[in-house]
Amino acid sequence: MLIEEELLLSYGAAVxxxxxxxxxFEEGDTPRLFYQISKGRIKLSHFNEDGKELILAVLHDGFSVCELLLFIEKKYPVSAVAxxxxxxxxxxxxxxxRLLDENPNISRDINNFLSQRLYYKYIMLQNNTSLHPEIRIKGALEYHKSFSNDLSKFAFEVPFTRKELAAITGLRTETVVRTIKKLEKEHYLKIIERKIYV
Known part of the structure; x- marks a missing residue:
């Protein structure tokens, strides 16, 4: 949890x-609210000129949503959908x-959180420029696993469908399916009841 819910509620937050x-919110909207996920999942996505959806992030319990845009005068470059x-x-x-001004420790936590997300986003961007689908998929899986409390092998249940992984990596769904099977044979991941574990 980025900011304790009780603290947010004490400053007048709503659920x-x-x-x-x-x-x-939609791409092009002006940021006016801080959002933090209490329970559930949200995708941040953009549709390119061909109408193809590119998923830039999937956020879950405890994550904030595009909070960095509250610090600059820019519109949302993505849409957020549950x-x-x-x-x-x-x-x-x-x-x-006001919450940040009155709680400097929270401000430091947010800086740390943003720095970690930015670091792993750079790694993911590097991987997504690769011509090899296994490098793209590994990069996406490792990025999302990095936010898990348990980093041991096969402990992280990947919360994406093959289609969502395709939208995250810019690959075709068929390519993702083939590559996932290949990575399972190489013991990089496990598939249990169609769920992927890394």
Whole structure:
């Protein structure tokens, strides 16, 4: 949990319940709220000029959503959509800034969190420029596993479908399916009841 829910609520935060496929904000909207996921999953995505969806991140319990845009005067470059029933905490930008001013330790935690996300995002971007699908897929899986509490082998259940992995890596779904099978044979990952574990 990035910021304790009790602290957010003490500053006037509200809790919203979202249905699957419900939009939180759209690309081009102006950031006005701090969002933190209490329970559920949200995807950040962009549609290219050909109408193909590119998933740039999938966020889950405890993650904040595009909080860095509250510090600059830019519009959202992505859309945020719930990909399962999701409970989200919202706090106005003004109250969020006051919370940070009055709690410098939270500000340091956010800087640390943003730095880690940015570091792994760079690694993922490097992997996504590879012509080899296994490098792209490994990069995406390792990026998401890096936020898990248990980093031991096969402990992380990948929360994506093969189609979502394709949208994250810019590959075709068929390529992802073939590569996942290859990585299983190489003992990089395990498949149990169609779920991927790394």
């Amino acid at each position: 919203e319940e979202l249905k699957t496929s419900e939009m939180i 990909i399962e029933p999701t409970s989200i905490i919202t706090l106005s930008k003004e109250k969020f800034m």
